[in-house]
Amino acid sequence: MKPVTFPVTRKPWQELRDAKLAERESKIPDEWRIKFDPEPTNLMSLAQNCGLLTPRELQITENYDATSLLAEIAKSTYTSLEVTIAFCKRSAIAQQALNCLTEIFYDEAIERAKWLDEELQKTGRTVGPLHGLPICLKDSVNVAGYDSVVGIAAYAFQPERENSVIVDLMLKLGAVLYVKTNVPQSMMVPDTDNNVFGTTRNPIHKEITASGSSGGLAALIKFRGSLLGIGTDVGGSIRVPAYSHGIYSIKPSSGRLPYHNMKGYLEPGAETVGVLCVNAPMAVSYRDCEMLMRVIAETEPWLYDPSCQYLPWIQPKPLGRPLSLGVIRFDGEVQTLPPVTRALDEVCDKLKAAGNEIIELVLYKFQDISDNAVDFFTVDGGEFLKSQLDITGEPWSTAVANGGMYPCEKKGISEFHAYSSVRAELQRAWLKYWEATAQRTKSGLPVDALILPIQSFPARPDGFLIRSHFSRTWNLLDYPGIIFPVTTVDLRKDDIDMPPPLNDMDAKVQSTWANGVRERLQGFPIGLQLVGQRQMEPKLFQTMDKIASVLGNVQ
Amino acid sequence: MKPVTFPVTRKPWQELRDAKLAERESKIPDEWRIKFDPEPTNLMSLAQNCGLLTPRELQITENYDATSLLAEIAKSTYTSLEVTIAFCKRSAIAQQALNCLTEIFYDEAIERAKWLDEELQKTGRTVGPLHGLPICLKDSVNVAGYDSVVGIAAYAFQPERENSVIVDLMLKLGAVLYVKTNVPQSMMVPDTDNNVFGTTRNPIHKEITASGSSGGLAALIKFRGSLLGIGTDVGGSIRVPAYSHGIYSIKPSSGRLPYHNMKGYLEPGAETVGVLCVNAPMAVSYRDCEMLMRVIAETEPWLYDPSCQYLPWIQPKPLGRPLSLGVIRFDGEVQTLPPVTRALDEVCDKLKAAGNEIIELVLYKFQDISDNAVDFFTVDGGEFLKSQLDITGEPWSTAVANGGMYPCEKKGISEFHAYSSVRAELQRAWLKYWEATAQRTKSGLPVDALILPIQSFPARPDGFLIRSHFSRTWNLLDYPGIIFPVTTVDLRKDDIDMPPPLNDMDAKVQSTWANGVRERLQGFPIGLQLVGQRQMEPKLFQTMDKIASVLGNVQ
Secondary structure, X not given: OOOOOXXXXXXXXXXXXXXXXXXXXXXXXXXXXXXXXOOOOOOOOHHHHXXXXXXXXXXXXXXXXHHHHHHHHHOOOOOHHHHHHHXXXXXXXXXXXXXXXXXXXXXHHHHHHHHHHHHHHXXXXXXXXXXXXXXXXXXXXXXXXXXXXXXXXXXXXOXXXXXXXXXXXXHHOOOEEXXXXXXXXXXXXXXXXXXXXXXXXXXXXXXXXXXXXXXXXHHHHHOXXXXXXXXXXXXXXXXXXXXXXOOEEEEOOOOOOOOOOOOOOOOOOHHHXXXXXXXXXXXXXXXXXXXXXXXXXXXXXXXXXXXXXXXXXXXXXXXXXXXXXXXXXXXXXXXXXXXXXXXXXXXXXXXXXXXXXXEEEOOOOHHHHHHHHHHHHOOOOOHXXXXXXXXXXXXXXXXXXXXXXXXXXXXXXXXXXXXXXXXXXXXXXXXXXXXXXXXXXXXXXXXOEEEEOOOOOOOOEOOOOOXXXXXXXXXXXXXXXXXXXXXXXXXXXXXXXXXXXXOHHHHHHHHOOOOOOHHHHOOOEEEEEEEOOOOOHHHHHHHHHHHHHHXXXXX | OOOOOOOOOOOOHHHHHHHHHHHHHHOOOHHHOOOOOOOOOOOOOHHHHOOOOOHHHHHHHHOOOHHHHHHHHHOOOOOHHHHHHHHHHHHHHHHHXXXXXXXXXXXXXXXXXXXXXXXXXXXXXXXXXXOOOEEEEEOOOOOOOOOOXXXXXXXXXXXXXXXXXXXHHHHHOOOEEEEEEOOOHHHOOOOOEEOOXXXXXXXXXXXXXXXXXXXXXXXXXXXXXXXXXXXXXXXXOOHXXXXXXXXXXXXXXXXXXXXXXXXXXXOOOHHHOXXXXXXXXXXXXXXXXXXXXXXXXXXXXXXXXXXXXXXXXOOOOOOOOOOEEEEEOOOOOOOOOHHHXXXXXXXXXXXXXXXXXXXXXXXXXXXXXXXXXXXXXXXXXXXXXXXXXXXXXXXXXXXXXXXOOOOOOOOEHHHHHXXXXXXXXXXXXXXXXXXXXXXXXXXXXXXXXXXXXOOOOOOOEOOOOOOOOOOHHHHHHOOOEEEEEEEEOOHHHHOOOOOOOOXXXXXXXXXXXXXXXXXXHOOOEEEEEEEOOOOOHHHHHHHHHHHHHHHOOOO
């Protein structure tokens, strides 16, 4: 049997880019074209003001999360057809304003919505728990008949032959698919920009990066061009964009959500070893993320996808005691900027005031973990990516060129084994570290979860290449992490100067908070990360429920 | 952080061998030395006849399986001390007759048994569900303070610093550890023979191989020098020895039993990728295998071992209908010899007569699977193993030299990725193949399990290097497989000539059944394999229970 290969188109990349952009342009109906002033930095009111959406369409797209909208569709308050048209229209506005889409298939979505409506009318029952809901996809999720360009020109005009398994399962559950969303070249840098589709904008402020790699997905969902989407995360790619847009996501442990037959930036097969990339939901509420994970688990995905482990969704028993949470305030390299510090302090204070226990922890072995993750990410030296770019003469994108990871030396099998050995030791060390927290809690049990930032700084202005260890740590360890917004940058409180920088990276991060720069971040959402033990997502959501009930404004 | 390394002793291998053999010899007390006639081919009555064991010790070692003996210890019918002494003595007899042991620690076992007895007396409660039971270990299971030579002289006199995680958990559960057992050089060939400890004999017939790689374990358990042991399986290493001795084992899916900090024949880290080697119980009953797996699951091993998945032991609901079993009669290359054919026919007939359904299947994609497994097994070209042998000037063992796998070309990271891609496709293909059986069952559900041989031939005479695809298929797919004995070779029924051979390997297998050769196999146990879907061991044991209730003589 031959390994999977990615078919390629051998033409100059500029030609492919132009043809691909023209094709995308052609998928937006003329009557959905809008005129708008390209000047405003904040594009969040565009959908209300552009005049394209009816009041009912505004209601559909703005008043619900996926869970509540599904309930309305199930009781026929709305048809799937009108819901689908509303989100197709709103996503078309988003595309015109934010450049967030790649593949568009409105016609097929509308056909499917009609069929779903007929089924519901005929049988009195929904096709499944996702009946009639439009769900958006990251470009790397394969949909048969459509390209998965993933920011590489050579993959243009090579429609996929088979759905990713997660697509098959969501269709079985009644979902409507309508768009795919933009990614960075390589999907390994935190700016959504590539030579085919260009740069995606953040709707909250056009000079703040949409981040990445699930940046198109986040911009679309923040704009409410979708309520729920499927992205991926191998180093922060679902969590950082969710954070940078003030929405919700969970990076599950590997083996929970199907990942077979996804399109990657690595040679086929590489996605099954090393640091495992995972599919991950992003949504306007955390309960939508939980719902998506639960309904997928109920399809028994391990019967369809070899990347899935046998992980039924087991609802934990009620806790019956206050939470014990570990808090991690410092990533080991970069000090948190004032709004991030404040967000964590405020949340810890509220949790403590409500009778919960907060245990101070550290980002144990952060440097070893970070180094080991980079070892895995660069195992092929970027050779495969380069080979795919070379087919069409495509250059590295700016972010990849400046990212410092590629090109580098390709490693051998013995190095790969050595990295794997280190990884297992780091995972074991963290199991012991977590277990040892039992000595410090009142209950004598280990902490329920960890609460920490996802990065030391608010959403990042364009052009600053800064990093944080709060994200990739949990990919290497394979622990699940939920992102939830808790406050916004408030310069009345946060306009304070920082202590002297600890190192070059710390200084670079502080430069994003310099007087005159920080003003752009006023009002930007600040979120936190809640991390659980490996594959224990149901318990993590239970903990999240308790935290949300204390904080009040988290949904 | 540095990768794990295996410390080595740099002396000529012959010197290390002699010292190691002398050390082992010194661990058997003089009063436990026996005189016996080395001539008999069958050594199964030696323990009864040698006069060393008291009637009570014969009763302890012969009348129970682990489950029932644990119950007797718990109610103080026997002390752990007398049970431990009985098995230490019987294992010493086994060692003298079969050369099955490597490390011996009777003194520590006896001390521990005393402590366990005191605890039980003091508290009225057992320390755990394995309270007081002597459990034997394959040489590759690390016990702090003792070598894990794994058939490589350079590892002699390098006591391990830390227990394998599975050892920690079994001790927590109350087990007594007393011996480690012999393996082949490399653990990748099916003959238990190495340059340090020599060859282990099969107690049923000394000219029939003990097989491997858990050959020392199987010989000891068959001899009832132990009731329960922990071995490993990456291509048949627990299942083939269990079959070759007419006892029970299960090769679980990876992630069920802890595997961290085991000693391997590969460079450290290699055990975490590719075809995953698993720890696996071997016992005198299948219910003991289930018990061991269940009690380990109840310790929540995923909290201690990064190789474990989050897999609670979920007892399935009663089936409430007859079984649907897929039967696989041909491995694609080698025809089954008459006693194996008869065993499978008889079992299928009995199951059908009891109202169960048998669906004819094939060993789907056996050649691709076998090739892919070999690709993984040879990924480092045997370079690491060779490097460890070279340290002491040790030669390849005969079985490894003739095995045809090593040395070969070392592969690169891109080949490794390609193998991983093929593997994922093969796993997906099998998920679809299994799912499609639903179209052929009366219930409309997929088959509950597969029933098939573990190899096409009875236990193998010495000196025949023959192969079968029935075993490694399930390692590559990571499906669990139980081995259970069902009948014995009966030349009154099985003394029939074979149809013409299909190929060279088939001819070689038939040569083990030639007139004048087959006579040695008279009375040898013949077992079968029951294979379930990945990580669904509780359901597999439920199926096994139903089969056992039909067959009657399976425990």
